[in-house]
Amino acid sequence: MIGGALVVGYAATNPMQAIGAILQGGGDDPEPSAFGPFIRITDDGWVTIVNKQQELGQGIHAGLAAIVAEELDADWNKVRVVDARSNFRAYGVQMTAGSNSIASNWDLMRNAGAAARTMFVEAAAARWGMQSSGVVVRDGVLSHPGSNRTATFAELLADASRQTPPQTPVLKRRQDYRLVGTDRVRRKDSLAKSTGTQIYTQDIQRPDLLVAMVAHSPRFGGKLLRFDASDALKVKGVSHVFAIETGVAVLAETTFAAKRGRDALRIEWDDNEAEMRSSPDLVAYFHDIAAGRTDVEPGSFQSTGQSPEAPFDGDVVEFAFDFPYLAHAPMETLDCVAKVDGWDVAITSGAHLATVDQVQAALTARTVPGRVDIEVIPAGGSFGRRGAMSSDYLVECVRIAKRVEGRSVKLIWSREDDMRSGYFRPMSHHRVWVQVGSDGFPERWRFHSVCQNLLPLAPNFTATEGIADSPNLSTAATVDGKIFTPAFPVIVGFWRSVGNSHTAMVMEHVVDQLARRAGKDPVSYRRFLYQKAGDTRRLAVLDELCARAGWDTPLEAGWARGLAIHQAFGTIVGQVAEVRLLDGRPIVRRVVAVVDCGIAVAPDQIAAQIEGSIGFGLSAALYGAVTLKEGLVQETNFDRYPVLRMNEMPAVETYIVASDNKPTGMGEPGVAPIAPAVANAILALSGTPTQRLPLLNSAMNAGFSIGS
Amino acid sequence: MSYTLSVNGRFHDVDEDGETPLLWVLRDSLSLTGTKYGCGAAQCGACTVHLDGRPARSCSIAVRAAVSAQIVTIEGMDGAEAVALRDAWVKHDVPQCGFCQSGQIMSAIALLRNIKQPTDQDIDLAMSGNLCRCATYTRIRAAIHDAAAKLGTST
Amino acid sequence: MTRHPSKKGRWRHRVKIAFASIFGMIFVAAAAGLGYALYPRTMPQTQMIEDRLQPAELDRLRQVSDFDEIADPTVRSVALFEEAGRVIEHPRCMNCHPRTDRPTQTEAMRPHTPWVTRGADGRGAPTLRCSTCHQAENFEASGVPGNAKWRLAPIEMAWQGKTLGDICRQLLDPARSHMTREELLHHMAQDELVGWAWHPGANRRPAPGTQEAFGSLIKAWLDTGAACP
Incomplete structure (x- = not known):
C-alpha cells in the first residue's frame, strides 16, 4: 500500500522520469556523455550535437544544433549532427509534429548548450587560477583577454568533463547571439543529399x-x-x-x-464493412450534414454573443466551400x-x-x-x-x-500502396453565413463545418483551427460556430498545416469577398479588422507585406495580386501572389511572403520552408484531390495526382519580421495562405469567387500553365 | 539469366530476370542506392541515370535492354558539370528531404552538357520531368544558373 | 491588452489537448494491445482460388467486303475511310498527332505529363528526349509504353481538333503528309509505330480491329478513289 502510494507520489512529482521509467524499463541508455545527452565533444575539437527530432527535410537538425552551438559558443564549422535513437529517458518526448520542434525544445537546447559552456568556463578558470567571469568563449576557444591565455575545447576536455553540470546555467542575452538568427546556420546534410550518399x-x-x-x-x-x-x-x-x-x-x-x-x-x-461510396456521394452527404438533414449532431466550436443561434437578419451573405481528400505523396514511399x-x-x-x-x-x-x-x-x-x-x-x-x-x-510500399493507404487530409465542407453591418464589416458569423476527426479521443478542433482563433471573429458581436463530425471508414490524418490547409482558404477568401462587397481594398479592410482586434502582430505582417509586394503599385494588364494572412502553430504568414489567367487557368509568377515566427533561428531555412510550403500548397490548390469511385482510390500515382513541377514554380521572396518572442514553428504555416492568396487574385481578375479546391478540377489539366 | 552491365566504368555480372527494371538491379544487386524509387512509372525522375550520356528513368528500362549501354549513376558522376552542380547545390542548400536530388542532379548534368548557359525556359524543359515534393525548385534553378556561370568563367 | 495573452492561452490549451490525446491514445492502444496479446487471432492460410478470366471486350473493324453493297464508288470510298477513321481518331493515334508541340496522353487525351516538347526531330528536346522514359518496347513493369520509332507526327500532320474530312484531305496532300499514296499505305498498314496502337500495353485500350484490317480499309479507300468525307 505504502509502496504504491510512494510510486504514485513520485510519478506525480516527476512525471517525465516516471514515463521514462515505464518507456525505457529493461532497456539500455545511450552512451553517457559528461555534457548531457545532447552534446558529445571529442579531443579532435569536434562537437557532436544529438538531434532528438526527426529530419524530414525541414532542416530541424541544423536549427536545434544551432541553438546548442550558440549557447555553447562552439565553432559551427566543427559541429556535426547525429540523429538520436528513440529514448525517452535520455531525450524526453520525441515527436516531430505540429511545427513544434524548435518551439518545444528552445529552452531544453539552450540549457544544454549553456550548461556545457559553463563547465568549460569553470575548467578554464580553475586551470588558470582566476574568476570564471573573466573567461571568454568564442568559436570553441576559451580565452582570458587580460592574461592572453587561450585554450580550446579539446585542450580543456578532460577538465571540463569532471565539472558538475549546473542545474540552471546562465543563458546568453539575445543581443549577444552570433549564430542563431544569421545565415551562418546552414544545413549539415546538403553534401550527402547532393551526392546520393544520404541513406534513407x-x-x-x-x-x-x-x-x-x-x-x-x-x-x-x-x-x-x-x-x-x-x-x-x-x-x-x-x-x-x-x-x-x-x-x-x-x-x-x-x-x-x-x-x-x-x-x-x-x-x-x-x-x-468497407466504404463503397464515390466522392460525389460523399460531397452530397457532407452538404446534407451541413443542412441538418442527417443524424450527425453538431458540436459547438465557438459561441459568443447573447443568442448566437438566433436567426440572422438584415444584410446576410452566404458562402460555401468544398475541399477534397489530399494525399501526402512524399517522394520516399x-x-x-x-x-x-x-x-x-x-x-x-x-x-x-x-x-x-x-x-x-x-x-x-x-x-x-x-x-x-x-x-x-x-x-x-x-x-x-x-x-x-x-x-x-x-x-x-x-x-x-x-x-x-x-x-x-x-x-x-509501392507508390500505389502509399497513395491508397489513407491518412488523407480530410475532405470538408464549410458553410458560412455573415450578417454585415452598415459599415460593411461583419456583425455576426455562423459556421456549419463538416469534417472527419483526426483525433479520436479529442474534440474535433483540428477541423476548425484557423477559424476559431481568427481576428475576424473576435471583432464580431456574435459567433455561432458548429462542427459536424461524421465517422466512416476512410482514414484521415495529419497533412502539412492540418486544419489550416482548408480553414485559411475559408477565412481569407471570405474576407476578400466581404471587402469587395463593401467596396473596400482588401488591405484596408483587413487593417481595420486587425486594429479592432488589437492584433499588432498581424498588423506588422500586413504592413511589411504591402511594402515588400508593392501592393499600391499597378501591375501589367491581365495580372492581379491576391493577399492572404493566416496564423498557424503560433506563426503568422502573409503572402501576396501575382496571378494571371490563361484560358481560365491561373498562372502564378511571384509570391512575396512575410513571416512572424518569433526569434528566427535559421533564416535561410525559414526561407526554404516558405518556398517549399508555397510549392506544396500550390500543388494542392491547383491539382490536389484524392477521389473515390465505389470506394476505390482513383489517384494512385503522379499521373493522376499531379504535383507542382519546375515549370510551374513561382519566384518566392521571404521576409522575416524582427521579433524577440520565443520562436514558433516554420514547417507548416507557409502552406495555408497560398490557396486563398491565389483565389483572391482570381477574384480581383475575374470577379469570380472560388467555392472549391482544386482550382483545376481534374488531372485533365495537369501542368497546363506551362510555357507561359 | 546472367547479364553483364557496364556501370560507372566497371563491368558487373548480374543474375536477374531480364524484365527486372534496371533500377532494382542497381539498388538491390549492385548496392548503388543513390538512385531512388519514387513512383515506378517514369513520373517522378528520382531514378534518373545516364545511359550513353543521356538521362533515362531506370524504373522503366528492362535490365536486358540496358546491357549494351554505358550506365552511369549518381555515384559514378564526375566531370566539370557534376562538380560545379554539386558545389552549387551545397552553396544554395538546395536539398530539403533530399530524396529526389540524385535525379535532379543527373538531369541538371545532362542539361549543362547540352546547353552551357541555359535560360529559365531551358531549365523548365530539362527539369520538369523531376518532381520535388519539398518544392526546392527555386533553389534548383538558382543553383543551375550559378553552376553554369562558374563553368562559363572557368573555361 | 487582455486579448493577446488569452488567445495565446487558447492556443496553448489546444496543444495541451493534442498532447493529452496523443498520450491518451498510447494508453488506449496499450490496453487494446493487451487484449490482443490475450486473444491472438488466427490468420487465413493460403488456399486454392480459381483464376477468373475477365471476358475480353473486342472492338472489331468492319471488313472491306461489308462495303461491297454500296454501289457508288465515291460513297463507298467515303464509307471505307469513315470506318478507318475509327482508328485514326482513336486516342492511341491522336495522342501523337497533337496540334501543339506537346503530345497528349491517356484516353482523356490530356496534355502529356511531364511537360515535353517535340524538339527538332519529333523525339523531344535535347535535354528531355522521349527516350528518357520510352524505350524500344512497352515495359510492363512500369506500364510505360514504348516503340523503337517512338516520336511525334510532324506538326503539318496535326490531327487533333480537326474533322475527319480535314484529316483525310491532309493525308492526301503530300506537302503536309510528306508521303506519296504508296508511302501512306505503308505507314498505315505496315509501320510498327502505327502498329503499336493495337498493342499499347498496360491497361490501355487498343485501337479497334487489327492493323491488317485497318490497312485493308485504307487500301480499299485508296483503290476506290480516296474520297474524303
Whole structure:
C-alpha cells in the first residue's frame, strides 16, 4: 500500500522520469556523455550535437544544433549532427509534429548548450587560477583577454568533463547571439543529399534482409477473406507468403521479386464493412450534414454573443466551400526495417513520432517499450504521413518481422500502396453565413463545418483551427460556430498545416469577398479588422507585406495580386501572389511572403520552408484531390495526382519580421495562405469567387500553365 | 539469366530476370542506392541515370535492354558539370528531404552538357520531368544558373 | 491588452489537448494491445482460388467486303475511310498527332505529363528526349509504353481538333503528309509505330480491329478513289 502510494507520489512529482521509467524499463541508455545527452565533444575539437527530432527535410537538425552551438559558443564549422535513437529517458518526448520542434525544445537546447559552456568556463578558470567571469568563449576557444591565455575545447576536455553540470546555467542575452538568427546556420546534410550518399530507409541493405511487400485491401474497411499464394511462391526469390492483420505479406530476396510475388497473389476481400461510396456521394452527404438533414449532431466550436443561434437578419451573405481528400505523396514511399529477436525489436526508419512508434512496436511484438530500439534516420519527406499515431506502416513491418524472427525485414510500399493507404487530409465542407453591418464589416458569423476527426479521443478542433482563433471573429458581436463530425471508414490524418490547409482558404477568401462587397481594398479592410482586434502582430505582417509586394503599385494588364494572412502553430504568414489567367487557368509568377515566427533561428531555412510550403500548397490548390469511385482510390500515382513541377514554380521572396518572442514553428504555416492568396487574385481578375479546391478540377489539366 | 552491365566504368555480372527494371538491379544487386524509387512509372525522375550520356528513368528500362549501354549513376558522376552542380547545390542548400536530388542532379548534368548557359525556359524543359515534393525548385534553378556561370568563367 | 495573452492561452490549451490525446491514445492502444496479446487471432492460410478470366471486350473493324453493297464508288470510298477513321481518331493515334508541340496522353487525351516538347526531330528536346522514359518496347513493369520509332507526327500532320474530312484531305496532300499514296499505305498498314496502337500495353485500350484490317480499309479507300468525307 505504502509502496504504491510512494510510486504514485513520485510519478506525480516527476512525471517525465516516471514515463521514462515505464518507456525505457529493461532497456539500455545511450552512451553517457559528461555534457548531457545532447552534446558529445571529442579531443579532435569536434562537437557532436544529438538531434532528438526527426529530419524530414525541414532542416530541424541544423536549427536545434544551432541553438546548442550558440549557447555553447562552439565553432559551427566543427559541429556535426547525429540523429538520436528513440529514448525517452535520455531525450524526453520525441515527436516531430505540429511545427513544434524548435518551439518545444528552445529552452531544453539552450540549457544544454549553456550548461556545457559553463563547465568549460569553470575548467578554464580553475586551470588558470582566476574568476570564471573573466573567461571568454568564442568559436570553441576559451580565452582570458587580460592574461592572453587561450585554450580550446579539446585542450580543456578532460577538465571540463569532471565539472558538475549546473542545474540552471546562465543563458546568453539575445543581443549577444552570433549564430542563431544569421545565415551562418546552414544545413549539415546538403553534401550527402547532393551526392546520393544520404541513406534513407529504402536504401538499407543487410546480408540477412528480406524485402516485404503487402497486398492491402483496395477499399477502406475491407477485410481479407481468403488468398491463394501458390503462384506467388513460384516466383524466383520469393521465400514467404502469409496473411497479417492488414493483408497478405510477400517476402523475397529482392524488391522486384517481392513485387512480382505480390502481383501473382489471388485474393478475395470481404467488403461488407468497407466504404463503397464515390466522392460525389460523399460531397452530397457532407452538404446534407451541413443542412441538418442527417443524424450527425453538431458540436459547438465557438459561441459568443447573447443568442448566437438566433436567426440572422438584415444584410446576410452566404458562402460555401468544398475541399477534397489530399494525399501526402512524399517522394520516399512508406518503408521500415525491423528485426525481432526474442524480447528485442530493432527498427530503422524515418520514424516521425519515435516515442509513439516505440510503444506501438512494443505492443505489436508483445515486448516492453524499453526493449524496442528505433534508429531514427532522415525520411524522404513525410508531410505528416509518417506521423500517423497508429504507426501503421511501422507496426505492419514489426508484425511481419515477428513472423520471421531473427531476420531483418525491409517493408517497402509501392507508390500505389502509399497513395491508397489513407491518412488523407480530410475532405470538408464549410458553410458560412455573415450578417454585415452598415459599415460593411461583419456583425455576426455562423459556421456549419463538416469534417472527419483526426483525433479520436479529442474534440474535433483540428477541423476548425484557423477559424476559431481568427481576428475576424473576435471583432464580431456574435459567433455561432458548429462542427459536424461524421465517422466512416476512410482514414484521415495529419497533412502539412492540418486544419489550416482548408480553414485559411475559408477565412481569407471570405474576407476578400466581404471587402469587395463593401467596396473596400482588401488591405484596408483587413487593417481595420486587425486594429479592432488589437492584433499588432498581424498588423506588422500586413504592413511589411504591402511594402515588400508593392501592393499600391499597378501591375501589367491581365495580372492581379491576391493577399492572404493566416496564423498557424503560433506563426503568422502573409503572402501576396501575382496571378494571371490563361484560358481560365491561373498562372502564378511571384509570391512575396512575410513571416512572424518569433526569434528566427535559421533564416535561410525559414526561407526554404516558405518556398517549399508555397510549392506544396500550390500543388494542392491547383491539382490536389484524392477521389473515390465505389470506394476505390482513383489517384494512385503522379499521373493522376499531379504535383507542382519546375515549370510551374513561382519566384518566392521571404521576409522575416524582427521579433524577440520565443520562436514558433516554420514547417507548416507557409502552406495555408497560398490557396486563398491565389483565389483572391482570381477574384480581383475575374470577379469570380472560388467555392472549391482544386482550382483545376481534374488531372485533365495537369501542368497546363506551362510555357507561359 | 546472367547479364553483364557496364556501370560507372566497371563491368558487373548480374543474375536477374531480364524484365527486372534496371533500377532494382542497381539498388538491390549492385548496392548503388543513390538512385531512388519514387513512383515506378517514369513520373517522378528520382531514378534518373545516364545511359550513353543521356538521362533515362531506370524504373522503366528492362535490365536486358540496358546491357549494351554505358550506365552511369549518381555515384559514378564526375566531370566539370557534376562538380560545379554539386558545389552549387551545397552553396544554395538546395536539398530539403533530399530524396529526389540524385535525379535532379543527373538531369541538371545532362542539361549543362547540352546547353552551357541555359535560360529559365531551358531549365523548365530539362527539369520538369523531376518532381520535388519539398518544392526546392527555386533553389534548383538558382543553383543551375550559378553552376553554369562558374563553368562559363572557368573555361 | 487582455486579448493577446488569452488567445495565446487558447492556443496553448489546444496543444495541451493534442498532447493529452496523443498520450491518451498510447494508453488506449496499450490496453487494446493487451487484449490482443490475450486473444491472438488466427490468420487465413493460403488456399486454392480459381483464376477468373475477365471476358475480353473486342472492338472489331468492319471488313472491306461489308462495303461491297454500296454501289457508288465515291460513297463507298467515303464509307471505307469513315470506318478507318475509327482508328485514326482513336486516342492511341491522336495522342501523337497533337496540334501543339506537346503530345497528349491517356484516353482523356490530356496534355502529356511531364511537360515535353517535340524538339527538332519529333523525339523531344535535347535535354528531355522521349527516350528518357520510352524505350524500344512497352515495359510492363512500369506500364510505360514504348516503340523503337517512338516520336511525334510532324506538326503539318496535326490531327487533333480537326474533322475527319480535314484529316483525310491532309493525308492526301503530300506537302503536309510528306508521303506519296504508296508511302501512306505503308505507314498505315505496315509501320510498327502505327502498329503499336493495337498493342499499347498496360491497361490501355487498343485501337479497334487489327492493323491488317485497318490497312485493308485504307487500301480499299485508296483503290476506290480516296474520297474524303
